[in-house]
Each structure stands twice: as C-alpha cells, then as structure tokens.
Amino acid sequence: MFTETPFIRKKKRNEVIAKCFFGFMAAAMVIPLFLIVGYIVVQGAPAISWEFLTENPRSGGAKGGIWAAIVGTFYIVFFSLAFSAPIGVLAAVYLNEYATENWFTRIVNLAVVNLAGVPSIVHGLFGVGAFVYFANFNDGKKSIIAAALTLAVMTLPVIIASTKEALSAVPRQFREACWNVGATRWQVIWKIVLPNSISGILTGVILQVSRTAGETAPVMLTGVATYKLLDSTGLFLYHPIKDQCMALSMHLYYIATQANNVPKATPFAIATVLIGVVLIVNAAAIAFRVYLRSRKKW
Amino acid sequence: MTTATLNPPAAAGVDYAITTRDLKLWYAKFQALLGITCNIKKGQITSLIGPSGCGKTTLLRCFNRVNERYGYVTTTGEIKLLGKNIYDPDVSLIELRKSIGMVFQRPNPLPISVYENVVFGLRIHDEQGLKKSDYDDAVEKALTEVGLWNDLKDRLQMKATGLQLEQQQKLCIARLLPLKPEIILMDEPCSALDVGGTRAIEELMFALKGRYTIVIVTHNMAQARRASDECIFMLMGELIEHTLTTEMFVTPKNQKTAEYIEGRYG
The missing domain is CATH 1.20.5 (Single alpha-helices involved in coiled-coils or other helix-helix interfaces)
Incomplete structure (x- = not known):
C-alpha cells in the first residue's frame, strides 16, 4: 500500500x-x-555626461546634448496626463458608481474598448485634424498642447479601464454599509470608494507615463519638432500653446535614422535617458502609491 | 383553512411598524415576491424564515428600498412604514434609509476607525455642524448600548476591520443607533458568528426591542424560535404563515410550515 x-x-x-x-x-x-x-x-x-544631459544639441544633433528633448518629454507627459488622468478617472467613477447598464453606458464602454485598440499613428492623424487644424491652438501649426491632447485621447481609454478595475475592487459590502445609513452616492465615493482605490487608480495612471513618454508617431505629427531649442528668456522653458518642442522619443528616431556624423553611442545614450526618465517618474509615483497603500487595511 | 387565519389582518388599536399590501417584485423578468401582505408590529422582533431563495432577503430589502440599488427591480403594491407609503413621491430615499437601519450577514464595518464608523451616519447627515463633543457623546452612547464601550473605549482609533467578528457585528449595529432609526432590519446577522457571538447579538436584540422594531431574516429556526415574538414563514416568494412564534413552532397551521420547521426540506 x-x-x-x-x-x-x-x-x-x-x-x-x-x-x-x-x-x-x-x-x-x-x-x-x-x-x-x-x-x-x-x-x-x-x-552620458553632465554636459550631454544639460546642453542643447548642436550640429544637427551630432554634437551637444539633449536638454531640450528631456524638457520637452516632461512637458508632453505632464500636459497629457493633466488632461487624461482627471477626465479618465472621473469618467470611470461615473461608469462604475453611477451608471446603470443601459444603451448609453454600453456605447461608452464599447468606445473605451475600441479606442484602446486604435493604432497610435491613427491617433496621430486624428490629432492633426482635431487639435492642430480644428482646435487651431497655434495658427494651424503643431504645438505642445496638440501633442499632449492627442496622447491624452490615446491614453484615456486605458486609464478609464484601469480605474474601473480599481474601483470595482473595493468590496461591495462597504458600499452597502453606506447606502443603508442613507449616504448619497457621492458621499460613498468620496468617503469610502476613492480613499480605498486611489493606489490602484494611480497604478493605472503611472503605467501611462511610460507610454506617453515613449510614443513617437502621434507626437511627431502633432507637436514635436526635430530641432527646437528652449527659449531661455521666457518664464516657461517652452510655451505650451505657442511652441513645438523636442522629445526624447522623436530625437532618438531622428538621431538614429536621419542625422549624419552622429557618434555610435549617442542613440543608445538617448535611449538610456528615456528609460531613466520613465523610471524616475514611475518610481516617484510608486513611492507615493506605497505611502497611500500603507494607510489602507481591511 | 383560510388565509386570514394564517396571516392576521391589521387589527384596530394595534401599532404597526410595517404593513405591505399585495407587494410584488421582479428582478428583470424573474418574479421574486408574489404578492406579500403582512403587518409587522411596532417594537417587536419579527423573524422571516424559509428556505433559500424564498424571498426573505428580498422582502427585507424592500423595506428601505435598497433593492433598487441592486439592478433592475420592479415593484408593485404598497409598503407603509409607520403609516407612510414609502413609494409616495415626496419620500426621500436618503431620509428613509437613515431611519431604517440594516445589519448584514457578513459584518461590514467600514475600513476606518471604530470611532468614525459609529459617527459615519451622523457625519454624512450633519446639517447644523455638530461639535466634537456631540460626536464623542454619540460614540459613547451607541457603543454602550451595544455593550462594546468597556472593551473599546481605549481603542476607538483602531481600524474597525481589525476587530473580532462579534465585535464587528455589534459595531455595525452601533453604527445605526446615532441616527435614531425606527426600524432595524437584520439579514442573517449571526450566520458568520460562533455560538457566543450569536448569543451576544440575540441578547442585544432583546435589549433593543421595544425602542426599535426589529425584523430579522434567519436560516436558523432555533434562532427564530428563541429570539422573535412573531414569525413569518415564506416559500417561493409567498407568505405562507404569519403568527406568534410560540404558536408557529408548536401548532403550525399550514402543512408546508409544519414540514419546514420539522426539517423535511429547506
């Protein structure tokens, strides 16, 4: 046996x-x-050296640094998330907490799923039509705001989906407890649902940082130039509406494929910085998330 | 045998907390309640018994209209709470749910401190700007009433989700009290608790009885027998029998009731 x-x-x-x-x-x-x-x-x-990080490109990118591209990437990420994060999170709160299943929410959900699947170059073309020409922020020229909005449209569905996920992870019993003492939906959301899902919501937003920083095609069409130095006199390094900017992703593409006499290490150095920038932004956000999560226990 | 004997009509001079007339309810196309008419007396403990899926919980959730938060529900008929038809257009769901407390099967303290749990209802309904001392008083009063004050008075800032289950359930009851509810609905409040916890909650129910009308859904017939004044037996969305608990368990009038309380099915 x-x-x-x-x-x-x-x-x-x-x-x-x-x-x-x-x-x-x-x-x-x-x-x-x-x-x-x-x-x-x-x-x-x-x-990579201090000069490489803090100097502007010279000789068509063959010499000098990438300072303008670093700043431009931060600009694009910041403005893009400034639009997509609040809109996405609020839309997800509506869909998850207020909406009942009906034709309207079905259409919205369908749009969310399908928008997430649209290739980025198509978003880029849409951005040209909608933000460069139609919204016309900068007299029919490309602008940072147009690029940021294009990326915001691209990241919105993903932020909505991940936020919905985070919201529905909050146990139903917490909501029931609130309903049964006569809390309004808003009170439930503000006092219970958001505090307990904020770390999950942030995770979804954080993931979009690297996507926003890395996209090339849509921003190339809508707001990023191959060569645009910082205005050293103005209050803003770039003017978000009146200026185009450089970006690491675009600069990498340009240096790797278009520019002449570029040292072999330069594109790799740009790629390293791009990865570094994303890691730094993510690390900061993750640290914030860990802090928030440490206060939540059930 | 007529339905009148199984389900006594409202009598003159008796104070009823809840009365329903031909209450029907559908979840989408499924009809869960087939016309419930019942009169639940004020200040008493009334238990709802019956096998799973018979509509006990659905009926309970009708009384504060919280069913409507659980998807597509259609209701017809009449529900009066303390004489007021709760489907009248001037009824505010917020006010209704404030005065009708509910306790759940699984204790559901909010993931905040014990103190904040107890004053949660007060805070969300606070119009006149209560002072800290008002909240402190409310916490002490409510926790004393449910017998938690001595255990928890030094731990009011601890997370409520870290308490023992029995304490959590008592806290969930305490959370209702500062709002001065008229009626407390309990949906199998003891099924997650051990023997000691069950006894503690039942004793608490006896202590609260009189000031509050309590309606309790239970799977546990022994509990219904021990802890309720009147008993309603439901089956397949219908009210089969409503009598004094002592009568139901000794001389059930309906054959189905008799078989259920004998444990032939359920």
Whole structure:
C-alpha cells in the first residue's frame, strides 16, 4: 500500500517535464528584458555626461546634448496626463458608481474598448485634424498642447479601464454599509470608494507615463519638432500653446535614422535617458502609491 | 383553512411598524415576491424564515428600498412604514434609509476607525455642524448600548476591520443607533458568528426591542424560535404563515410550515 507503481512514476515524470517547460518559458520572458536594457545601457553609458544631459544639441544633433528633448518629454507627459488622468478617472467613477447598464453606458464602454485598440499613428492623424487644424491652438501649426491632447485621447481609454478595475475592487459590502445609513452616492465615493482605490487608480495612471513618454508617431505629427531649442528668456522653458518642442522619443528616431556624423553611442545614450526618465517618474509615483497603500487595511 | 387565519389582518388599536399590501417584485423578468401582505408590529422582533431563495432577503430589502440599488427591480403594491407609503413621491430615499437601519450577514464595518464608523451616519447627515463633543457623546452612547464601550473605549482609533467578528457585528449595529432609526432590519446577522457571538447579538436584540422594531431574516429556526415574538414563514416568494412564534413552532397551521420547521426540506 502507498507505494509507487510504474504508472505513478510516469505521472511524476510528466509533472517534472511540465514544470521545467513552464519555468523555461517564464525565464525566457525575463531574458530579453535584461538583454535589451543591458545592451542599451552598456552602449549608451559612455556617452552620458553632465554636459550631454544639460546642453542643447548642436550640429544637427551630432554634437551637444539633449536638454531640450528631456524638457520637452516632461512637458508632453505632464500636459497629457493633466488632461487624461482627471477626465479618465472621473469618467470611470461615473461608469462604475453611477451608471446603470443601459444603451448609453454600453456605447461608452464599447468606445473605451475600441479606442484602446486604435493604432497610435491613427491617433496621430486624428490629432492633426482635431487639435492642430480644428482646435487651431497655434495658427494651424503643431504645438505642445496638440501633442499632449492627442496622447491624452490615446491614453484615456486605458486609464478609464484601469480605474474601473480599481474601483470595482473595493468590496461591495462597504458600499452597502453606506447606502443603508442613507449616504448619497457621492458621499460613498468620496468617503469610502476613492480613499480605498486611489493606489490602484494611480497604478493605472503611472503605467501611462511610460507610454506617453515613449510614443513617437502621434507626437511627431502633432507637436514635436526635430530641432527646437528652449527659449531661455521666457518664464516657461517652452510655451505650451505657442511652441513645438523636442522629445526624447522623436530625437532618438531622428538621431538614429536621419542625422549624419552622429557618434555610435549617442542613440543608445538617448535611449538610456528615456528609460531613466520613465523610471524616475514611475518610481516617484510608486513611492507615493506605497505611502497611500500603507494607510489602507481591511 | 383560510388565509386570514394564517396571516392576521391589521387589527384596530394595534401599532404597526410595517404593513405591505399585495407587494410584488421582479428582478428583470424573474418574479421574486408574489404578492406579500403582512403587518409587522411596532417594537417587536419579527423573524422571516424559509428556505433559500424564498424571498426573505428580498422582502427585507424592500423595506428601505435598497433593492433598487441592486439592478433592475420592479415593484408593485404598497409598503407603509409607520403609516407612510414609502413609494409616495415626496419620500426621500436618503431620509428613509437613515431611519431604517440594516445589519448584514457578513459584518461590514467600514475600513476606518471604530470611532468614525459609529459617527459615519451622523457625519454624512450633519446639517447644523455638530461639535466634537456631540460626536464623542454619540460614540459613547451607541457603543454602550451595544455593550462594546468597556472593551473599546481605549481603542476607538483602531481600524474597525481589525476587530473580532462579534465585535464587528455589534459595531455595525452601533453604527445605526446615532441616527435614531425606527426600524432595524437584520439579514442573517449571526450566520458568520460562533455560538457566543450569536448569543451576544440575540441578547442585544432583546435589549433593543421595544425602542426599535426589529425584523430579522434567519436560516436558523432555533434562532427564530428563541429570539422573535412573531414569525413569518415564506416559500417561493409567498407568505405562507404569519403568527406568534410560540404558536408557529408548536401548532403550525399550514402543512408546508409544519414540514419546514420539522426539517423535511429547506
């Protein structure tokens, strides 16, 4: 009794094979990440210096630094999220907390899902029509605001979806408890739902930071120039409405494919900085999230 | 056997907290209540018993119209609470739910401090700007009433979700009291609790009885027998029998009631 039969041995062998196979797949997932990031950083690191980060590009990008592109990326990320985060979060609150299932919410949900699947270049074309020409912020020329709005439209559906997810993770019983002492929906949202879902909501927004910083095609069409230096006299480094800006993603594309006489390390250095910028923004947001989450326990 | 004997009509001179007339309710197309007429006496404990899916909880949720928050619900018929038809257009759901407290199967303290849980209702309904001392008094009074004050008076700032289940359930009852509810609805309030917790909640119900009308849904027939004055037996969305608890468990008039309380089904 309780001894191993050949049949059991065979099952155990299959178990080992399955485990190794799945484990290998999981490992395979990690390898490219380290290879890509490692390769880029190793290639780019020698070219990164204080001057590279803080000087403007010279000689068509072949010499000098990338300061203007760093600032431009921050501008685009900031303005884009300034539109998409509040609108997205509020829309998700409406869909999750107020709306009942009817034709209107079905259409909205359908739009959210399908917008998330539209390729970014299509968003770019839409941005040209809607924000550059129709909204006409800058006399029919590209502008930072147009690029930011284009990216906001692109990230909105994802923020809505992730926020809805975070909101519906708040246990139903908390809501019931509130309804049954006569709380209005707004009171439930403000006092219970938002405080308990804010960290999840932030996660969704944070993920869009890297997407916003990395997109090239839509911003190239709507607000990013290959060469646009900072106005050193003005209060703003760039004017969000009247100026185009440089961006790391676009600069990387330009340097890697269009510019002449560029040192081999420069594109890798730009890529390293782009990754670094995203990591820094994410790290700050994650630290904030950890702080918020530490106050929540149920 | 006529329905009149199974379900006594409203008598003159008796004070009723809840009366319903031919109350029907549909979840989308499914009819969950098939015309409930009942008269629940003020200041008493009335239990709703019956097998799963018979509509006890649905009926309970009609009394503060919270059913309407659970999706597509259609209701016809009449529900009067303390003489007021709660489907009258001038009825405010906020005020209704404020005066009809509800306790759930699973204790549902909010993920905030004990203190804030107790004053949650007061805060959201605060018009005249209550002072800190008013809140302090309310907390002490409510927690004393449910027998938690001595245990928790030094731990008012701790998270309510960290309490023992029994304390959590008492806290959920305490949370209703500062709003001075007329009626407390309980949906299987003891099913997540152990024997000691169940006894504590039942004792609390006896203590609250008289000042509050209590309607309790329970799966536990022994509990209905111990802890209620009147008993309503429901089956498949219908009210089968409504009598004094002592009568129902000794001389049930309906065959189905008799079989259910004997444990033949359910």
